Amino acid sequence: SDELYQEITLPTGLTFKQPIGLFINNEWIKSDSKFETLNPSTEEPIISVYEAGVKEVDLAVEAARNAQKEWRKVNPDDKGKMLLKLADLLEAKTDLFSQLEALDSGKPVESNAKADIFAVADYLRYCAGWADKIHGKMIPLAYNRFAITKRYPLVVGQIVPWNYPLSMSSWKFCPALACGCSIVIKSSEMTPLSLLLFADLVKEAGFHPGVFNVISGFGKIAGQHLAEHTGLDKIAFTGSTATGTKIMQSASSNLKSLSLECGGKSPLLVFDDADLEQAAKWASFGIMYNSGQNCTANSRVLVQESVYDKFLELFKKQVIEDWIVGDPFDKDVTLGPLINKAQYDKVKSYIGKGKAEGATLVLGDKDFKFPSKGYFVAPHIFGDCTQKMAIVQEEIFGPVVAVSKFKTEEEGVANANDTIYGLAAMLFSKDFERAHRVADLLDAGSVYINSSNDEDHKVPFGGFKMSGIGRELGENAIDLYTQTKSIYCNV
Numbered sequence: 157s158d159e160l161y162q163e164i165t166l167p168t169g170l171t172f173k174q175p176i177g178l179f180i181n182n183e184w185i186k187s188d189s190k191f192e193t194l195n196p197s198t199e200e201p202i203i204s205v206y207e208a209g210v211k212e213v214d215l216a217v218e219a220a221r222n223a224q225k226e227w228r229k230v231n232p233d234d235k236g237k238m239l240l241k242l243a244d245l246l247e248a249k250t251d252l253f254s255q256l257e258a259l260d261s262g263k264p265v266e267s268n269a270k271a272d273i274f275a276v277a278d279y280l281r282y283c284a285g286w287a288d289k290i291h292g293k294m295i296p297l298a299y300n301r302f303a304i305t306k307r308y309p310l311v312v313g314q315i316v317p318w319n320y321p322l323s324m325s326s327w328k329f330c331p332a333l334a335c336g337c338s339i340v341i342k343s344s345e346m347t348p349l350s351l352l353l354f355a356d357l358v359k360e361a362g363f364h365p366g367v368f369n370v371i372s373g374f375g376k377i378a379g380q381h382l383a384e385h386t387g388l389d390k391i392a393f394t395g396s397t398a399t400g401t402k403i404m405q406s407a408s409s410n411l412k413s414l415s416l417e418c419g420g421k422s423p424l425l426v427f428d429d430a431d432l433e434q435a436a437k438w439a440s441f442g443i444m445y446n447s448g449q450n451c452t453a454n455s456r457v458l459v460q461e462s463v464y465d466k467f468l469e470l471f472k473k474q475v476i477e478d479w480i481v482g483d484p485f486d487k488d489v490t491l492g493p494l495i496n497k498a499q500y501d502k503v504k505s506y507i508g509k510g511k512a513e514g515a516t517l518v519l520g521d522k523d524f525k526f527p528s529k530g531y532f533v534a535p536h537i538f539g540d541c542t543q544k545m546a547i548v549q550e551e552i553f554g555p556v557v558a559v560s561k562f563k564t565e566e567e568g569v570a571n572a573n574d575t576i577y578g579l580a581a582m583l584f585s586k587d588f589e590r591a592h593r594v595a596d597l598l599d600a601g602s603v604y605i606n607s608s609n610d611e612d613h614k615v616p617f618g619g620f621k622m623s624g625i626g627r628e629l630g631e632n633a634i635d636l637y638t639q640t641k642s643i644y645c646n647v
């Protein structure tokens with residue numbers, strides 16, 4: 157019905173029908189309330205979508221659980237083919253999806269949003285390849301006995317953030333679907349649109365009713381109820397560490413298995429033997445891309461004393477060269493707005509704290525042009541930072557970087573590890589032995605030698621310390637979405 161779809165005209169003139177309901181059992185349904193999603197570039201509402209409350213979460217979980225009865229009989233090969241078809245369907249609509257994400261999340265179409273959609277299609281294809289390779293082992297035992305292990309899918313709740321609306325969701329739904337799970341996925345209340353639009357493609361690709369359910373809603377209501385739900389076997393979450401700790405408590409209701417991808421404050425170390433131009437290039441990309449709204453952003457840059465001044469000069473030059481702030485639909489723009497007013501205020505308050513705590517502002521608002529309306533923040537570089545400063549310790553989640561000096565390799569590593577987080581770390585050195593020695597000592601789930609934030613879906617991803625539990629991507633994702641049964645055979 158028309159009430160479940162609403163027409164949107166994108167700034168490019170592209171017009172389409174956006175689903176606004178809750179996607180349960182391959183059907184769109186309404187609820188008692190709606191909420192608005194805003195365009196962060198204009199601060200104006202785009203559209204209202206139906207909100208999931210407790211009742212709709214219950215319906216979605218029931219749908220996912222019921223779906224297993226028939227879904228488990230479907231051949232893994234056929235599940236793989238559906239994932240391949242889904243990839244093709246999505247790729248054919250790259251323009252629409254990337255423009256929609258630009259509208260809802262503020263990411264520039266050309267430099268960010270398209271890459272996200274291509275990445276989702278790629279990951280669908282990668283996971284399609286796993287669908288018929290989910291198998292166990294045969295373990296020989298004494299006295300001619302043996303055991304076999306089999307892997308079983310789960311009924312999973314997935315809760316995702318706004319910074320990569322479809323792409324972060326894909327890190328969860330692609331492997332889950334490949335493993336034969338049925339899922340209920342909750343988008344961020346900030347960016348519900350692309351996942352809703354995607355749901356129709358999932359149905360078109362042939363997935364059975366109830367296998368893939370999408371709900372829009374708020375963390376404290378739909379999110380919390382999902383995390384507490386005793387009808388789920390597992391909850392997978394990406395978002396802040398503060399929310400991650402709450403989800404862990406909620407998930408304890410029925411001892412759900414849990415994977416958490418949380419916040420970060422990733423250090424990038426520049427040693428005296430580094431290629432400083434390369435270091436400046438990657439450091440600029442690694443902190444400013446997506447307006448710094450990256451869990452693995454290299455938000456701290458630690459530079460060895462003897463190359464500090466030279467590096468800072470190159471870094472400043474590079475950031476000015478790389479980033480054009482403005483309308484995400486402008487082809488030249490590389491840096492869009494932050495997601496909302498709360499995030500804008502938070503980032504601005506950290507910029508104030510940096511100044512108040514005595515860091516030197518090397519680059520900031522006066523060095524860039526940007527629109528006065530919308531949640532735009534220009535790239536900021538702070539120099540002369542020290543370990544205790546809030547801008548060095550706390551996740552800002554914006555285009556703000558804290559640069560500090562260290563003397564010895566030992567001091568550099570100690571400062572890099574002096575954080576509650578452990579998601580990623582980057583280091584620049586041309587010395588092979590040093591690079592690997594330091595990579596070994598850094599407390600982080602991913603270490604990049606001579607690059608930053610160029611992760612690949614074939615490689616496991618996740619956090620040490622308070623950055624999370626479990627590893628997504630690569631072969632590891634299969635462990636996240638299956639449970640093992642051991643069958644003893646005495647024959």
Ligand code: NAD
Binds near residue numbers: 343373374381396403
């Ligand atoms: P957030 O924690 O506020 O929200 C994430 C999701 O959790 C949203 O869908 C939200 O509705 C839901 N939620 C909020 N409170 C909840 C509750 N009590 N129970 C259940 N669900 C709840 O995070 P955000 O602001 O959307 O995203 C930014 C954060 O995400 C940053 O800290 C960033 O580092 C982190 N992040 C991490 C990764 C990673 O892979 N490690 C990736 C992207 C973002």
